[in-house]
Amino acid sequence: MARKKGRDINGWLIVDKPTGVTSTAVVAKVRWALDAKKAGHAGTLDPDATGVLAVALGEATKTVATITDALKCYDFTVNWGAETTTDDASGTVLRSSDSRPDATAINAALPKFSGEIMQVPPAFSAVKVDGERAYDLAREGEELELAARPLWVDSLLLIEAGTDTARFEMVCGKGGYVRSIARDLGRELGCLGHVAHLRRTWSGPFDATDGVAFEKIDRAEQEWLDGCLLPLETALVDLPQLRATPEGARRIRNGNPGEVTGTAEWGELVWVADADGPVCIGRYQGGVVQPERVFNL
Structure with a gap:
């Protein structure tokens, strides 16, 4: 199976969508301009609507549901x-x-x-x-x-x-x-x-005042656009954050429950990080987290 072409790029680009453009077209242009392997968006806007369209790139696509569910x-x-x-x-x-x-x-x-x-x-x-x-x-x-x-x-x-x-x-x-x-x-x-x-x-955490104008999304602006990217974990601000132990992080990255420090409500959706960054989104189960989305960063 052929691998997808493009860069391994992870994070969020917030676009201030203009009228007359579909949300799908915005995502396609962002993916092209950044030469990204994978892209998606959180919450469709009608073609005639303007404002915040949050485009997820790479592993950030695994956090789309958290923004879709946000106010x-x-x-x-x-x-x-x-x-x-x-x-x-x-x-x-x-x-x-x-x-x-x-x-x-x-x-x-x-x-x-x-x-x-x-x-x-x-x-x-x-x-x-x-x-x-x-x-x-x-x-x-x-x-x-x-x-x-x-x-x-x-x-x-x-x-x-x-x-x-x-x-x-x-x-x-x-x-x-x-x-x-x-x-x-x-x-x-x-x-x-x-x-x-x-x-x-x-x-959610994304504001139109931070949005990139649609007309500035171009491959010639790739370096500037890279600098506009928000980290993957920006989408996770409404979830409790826990810290994985070294062994816990290893287990979680293999799809298994892993030990964490910090506490949350039993069964609560949380996100877990270690010294290298985000590890997963999962459910807290009394000292361990059962991963639902594991980040391959």
């Missing part, structure tokens, strides 16, 4: 008066309304969209239906009835209210669709609505 913050604007096929401005208008909410009405509706809520994803989304992506079926004209899914909304705040638009900030957990929030909030207020602008300002 994320979105700054978005809703246009009132129309519901669209895509729940954003790129879609075709399905229904319209002359009603417009004021700030008092909007704030009164927001508690219903905070905490643990049930959310129906947009028809144009990556949700799978009988093995196929919902957006593929929607493009073929198929009418979909997607099942509601639980979503944790840590906060949803009205930032600014105009006559036809309102700007919000939302912090939510894994699997949240801002487009669904705009659609459902418009229905709740009786005015209909869709997303006009959407920006992810931070995702």
